[in-house]
Amino acid sequence: MARECDVCGKGAQMGNSVATRGKKKYLGGVGTKITGITRRKFKPNLQKVHVTTPNGTHKTIQACTQCIRSGRITKIVRNAPFHVPDKVKVS
Secondary structure (H helix, E strand, O other): OOOOOOOOOOOOEEEEEEEEEOOOHHHOOOOOEEEEEEEEEEOOOEEEEEEEOOOOOEEEEEEEHHHHHHOOOOEOOOOOOOOOOOOOOOO
16 A cells, blocks of 8 residues: 555655765855765555445544644544533523
């Protein structure tokens, strides 16, 4: 099973890790030099989330944090939301 988001399909992407050394010119140096470029993997931030599916069943999925924050999933409501009682008149 691939490490990807079950909602949007976001998976790992390849990129470069750039190693530099030297002091920047604006700090008084002669400038930074690139000393090495190696391949690296950018992994999505996946979380296990208990969600409610559209047909009403509950399921555990792996979702990226952007899907969780944007509201693309509906989390399970374990407790009833807090209810504020109506104002009581004191006489």
